[in-house]
Amino acid sequence: MALLKFAVVFLAGFIQLCASQSVDVEVTVSSPDDIVDGESTDVSFSIDFTPFSGAASVINGVSSGTRYTVIAGMFTSDAADVASSIGGTEVTLTSAQASTSLTDGTATTFSSLTASLDLTSEECGNDGSDYTYFCVIVSPDSSGAGWSGVDTSNNTDCAALVCKAVVDLSADTLTITNPDDGVIGVGAGQAIEFEVDLSAPASSDSVSGVSNWAMSMWLSDAASGGTVVALTSVSLTSAQLTIDVTNGSSADIDDLAVTLDLTDITCDEFSYSCVSVEPASGAAWKIQTTDASNSNTVCTAVTCGATIAQISMVFLGLCFLLTSLLMNQS
Known part of the structure; x- marks a missing residue:
């Protein structure tokens, strides 16, 4: 009986977790095919941003000026550990993108985005094997009300992009x-x-x-x-x-x-x-x-x-x- 009760509680918790407000981000890089350190490089990309289980209502309720912040940079892995990133920059959104309203379960595409990565004082590694991912983080502006109650564990995505060695x-x-x-x-x-x-x-x-x-x-x-x-x-x-x-x-x-x-x-x-x-x-x-x-x-x-x-x-x-x-x- 105790085991059955535990199973019911566990299942209820799992269902609640699955139904929790959340967002998902997917990034696609269109150019360049690779970059090198010691230079400033523009990376062109797009992101698909999908809210779930009521997250759209929460995000739409945030004022357009602080609804989204997009941060991009080069990372050592697709885990996107900020401590191991270089060239981090905030991406400028158009006014239409900054005020975009979302629908749960539907992907909204922010296209024609540009991240200007300043690597003029950065070293990507002696043999080009260190920084191999371009990662994007989508979050609310820190000065705004935030996305109260929204799970942001999937608000980051990465695409393979090698910062090559210069020989x-x-x-x-x-x-x-x-x-x-x-x-x-x-x-x-x-x-x-x-x-x-x-x-x-x-x-x-x-x-x-x-x-x-x-x-x-x-x-x-x-x-x-x-x-x-x-x-x-x-x-x-x-x-x-x-x-x-x-x-x-x-x-x-x-x-x-x-x-x-x-x-x-x-x-x-x-x-x-x-x-x-x-x-x-x-x-x-x-x-x-x-x-x-x-x-x-x-x-x-x-x-x-x-x-x-x-x-x-x-x-x-x-x-x-x-x-x-x-x-x-x-």
């Missing part, structure tokens, strides 16, 4: 390992194996993650600023993608391979092979070159030579000519 990346050396004589044949596909040495100064952030790099190779008529010939993306293995570059140190990415389509390329179009190193689309870092000595592009001199197919055709032509001469002499 002064330098691609220092490009070494072609095959063909080992650096002779690039035209008229067909040319397989090239190579390695790239990278570094970042001590003042830089670090490159770290599970998908760090995107790489391209091409031929050019100059070591810098020349024409781009046969540009090709380089496929990277998971081991190559996860190579890190700690600030103040260097790293080698070796065993790289690519095939350049040189079918319609002539020898007068190039004398260098070049490689650019970029962050992968999902990387937690961005490139920042501080001066001319730091560049994510590196080139090395190469020599143009005929392919085996071309040599074979020449040899075949010589054989045909020699055969013709012998037949004429006979």
